[in-house]
Amino acid sequence: MSCKVVLAQSISASYREELKNTVKDRNIRPKLVGFLANDDPAAAKYAEWTAKTCAETGIEFELRKCLRNELENKIVEANQDSAVHGIMVYYPVFGDRQDQYLQNVVDVGKDVEGLHHKYVYNMYHNIRFLDQAQTKKCIIPCTPLGLVKVMEYVGVYNGILPYGNRLHGRVVTIINRSEIVGRPLAALLANDGAKVYSVDINGIQEFHRGVGLKLKKHEVTETTLKIEDVLPLSDVVITGVPTPSYKVPSDLIRDGAVCINFSTFKNFDADEIKKKASIYVPAVGKVTVAMLERNLVRLYDYQIQESTV
Template identity: 75%
Template sequence: MSCKTVLAKEITESFRKEIKDTINSRGIHPRLVGFLANQDQAALKYAEATAKTCLETGVDFELRKCNREELEDLIIEANEDDNVHGILVYYPVFGDRQDQYLQNVVDCQKDVEGLCHKYVYNMYHNIRYLDKEETKKCIIPCTPLAIVKVLEYIGVYNPVLPYGNRLHGRLITVINRSEIVGRPLAALLANDGGKVYSVDINGIQEFHRGPGLRLKKHEVHDTNFKLEDIIPISDVVITGVPSPTYKIPTSLLRDGVIAINFSAYKNFEPNVKDKASIYVPSVGKVTIAMLERNLLRLYDCQNG
């Protein structure tokens, strides 16, 4: 068995060092406020992990627990507070469209998660900068961005190709099409030149920029494919199904596949390493590093 398991900790090391060095050498105090208005254990764990990493890297992180009814006013207060550089809300709060509303209450200039409409729109439309001079990069949602960084680290992005086309020729399946992770991830990968099969509970869509990457941004088609059609031909399989019983049969995977799991549960069978060349069991730590990276970017925009 020659599979290499790549842990998120290993991938984050260079980012953490860069963030820590930047904060120390510039003597800055970027401040991130996280709002926890639910009883979700996964959210609490994520908040605790964020607090630990921030402490290690020099980011001033404050977790504010509140009732969901007071959350909107507290976000507005933080928007107006010059000592707060980034705002993070742990979702789900209401678990419906009101959460989307709250994502847009967070001031874009403090939106470390990149969930406000402007950033989401720019991401889907492959608009990478906020200004004409191309000095201010857009904020990209943390988990999709983390998975892009995982793919860069393990060499799925081809650095010989020009920036923006580095996934040309790669076939990637993403199992999850949530608005927070799976759909933006499929769009980002297709915008970077990959052909992406995006799977959700109802079916499979194809995201691509066409032959020779003739389109500037990705387009999407419904397909009649089944998992059995696409998994055996995929170079990379990325999965985030929130269920302990969901498993991708190892027998379906292409020999030498790159297998990445971002679900809280293990979506690959224990013998995935019999087929995979690289296996990434989780990405949570990379997400937190991207949160900090986004915070520094916002800090610089607010102070420059």
């Protein structure tokens, strides 16, 4: 078997090193506040990782636990506190549209997760900067951004092509179309030039910028395709199905494909996928946390710039 297994630890190492050096060399101490208002063990684990990684990098992290009905006021307090540079919330809190409302209560200038409507809108519309002079990059949601970094690291992005078109010619299947990861990821990759098959329990959509990347931003079309049609065509297969029993059918994967799992559960049968894939990334959590910190430093800089204008 010639499959190379690439761990999130290796992918995130250079980002963590860069962050550590930035914080040390510039003698800054950006502060991130995380709000935990649920009993989800996965959220508690994520908070634990965030605390550990921030401590290693030199970023101040404070976990604030509260009741879900107190959360909105707690967020407003943190929005108004100039000692807090970044805010994140461990979702789901209410598990419905109220969570979407809370995402927009977080001050856009402190939203390290990039979940505020302004960032989400800009991402879908391929608007990459916050200002006309193009000095301030938009914040991109951490997990989709982390997956882009995974794909850059393993060489799916082609550095010879111009920025913004580096996935031209690549075919990617994403099994998950959640609003938090799968749909934004499909849009990001299609905006970068890929043809993306976005799979969910109800069917498959195609995200693309057309032949020769003639469109400035991606468009979406409905298809009648099935997973057995798209997997054999895909250079990259990314999966995030939150079910322990779900396994991507390895026999349908193209020989030499890049296979990436972001679900908490192992969506690929490790032994089987190693017989087919050229590269297998079993998990990405550490890259997500590195992106969270990177977004924090970016927002910290924007706040400093604004306070000195």
